[in-house]
Amino acid sequence: MKTITTRDWDASAGKQRKHDEVRFSSLDLCETDLEGVEFSGCVFYDSRFNCSQQVDVAYLNCRFVNCNFFDATFTNCKTVGSSFDGCTFDLTTVDGGDWSFISLPRADLGTASFTGVRMREADLTGTRCRNGTMRGLDLSAAQLTGADFTGCDLRGTDLHAVDPRTTELRDAIITADQAIVLAMALGLQIRDA
Template identity: 60%
Template sequence: MAERKHGLPAPETVSTVHTEDWDQGVGERDRHERVAFVGLDLCEATLRNVEFSDCTFRNARFNCAELADVAFVNCTFTTGNFFDATFADCKLTGSMFDRCTFELMTVTGGDWSFVGMPGADLSRASFTGVRMREADLTGVRYRNGTLRDVDLSAAWLHGADLTGCDLRGSDLSALDPAVTEVRQALISASQAVVVAMALGMRVVED
């Protein structure tokens, strides 16, 4: 299992929920704390205004699920499937993803600060207008992906592959081109100044 930032352990859970439990009433609750969800099938489900705190999701399937204003605070996702899942204005601060798949996942708005996604393949995922301050994106593969208007301040980007990625409007103050692959990435002129300064260059007017 990938380590959480700073080596912190995953929160301990005090109860376990399976798909049958979810279908029999657990899924109607608007708050879940320190619950281990095992093999949960939320394919094509719609979740709104639900809060999960210090929960663990093992082998959960969120395929084609639509989530709006849902909070996953300090949660852990292990071998989860997020194929074509949609997150709108969701809060995932402090959550950790380990060996999950994100093909065609779409994230718009919301707060994903301090999230951990080291080594994730995000090449066919899209993040727009998302807050990802101090996110652990070490070694992520995001070739030709979309990271538009994303707050990446203080994010961990060492070893990330952002080749051909659309980074327009995003905060690139934490980007070090010496340790992050950014060939053919799409940025604006103002962002180019930030990148040049990260390389130690001095930017002056003509």
């Protein structure tokens, strides 16, 4: 697996539109604009994406270890099948795109904003989303055991995968339709008076 550092990226690698099975070590993409680039089977170690603006970028089956996404913005991006280990997402914004089959256990997403994102079968076990924004998400078949959505804005999100007995939902913001889904998950029978 070829290794690319910030020096290699600045020299020429940053001009490539596709990267297959590359190891990126301590890559500094702070304040970088990326559009239409595809990374497939790549590994990012100790890399910084702070304040980057990414549009239509694909990270397919990639691995992120100890990466920083502070104030990064992802618009219509794909991270399908990717895993995140020890990464930080302070003030990260994700608008649209496909983040299905990702592994993001125990991540702190409390200051992050995810809107209109497909996250089917995502592993969000133990994820902390306290006071965050997770609006309009497709969480079909997602793993949510131990996730904390206290005070989180969940309006428009598919909550069929949520088990209120194993997921913290206190003070979460939801719609009446979502309340019915959660009541049914608890085995309640809903009837008109």
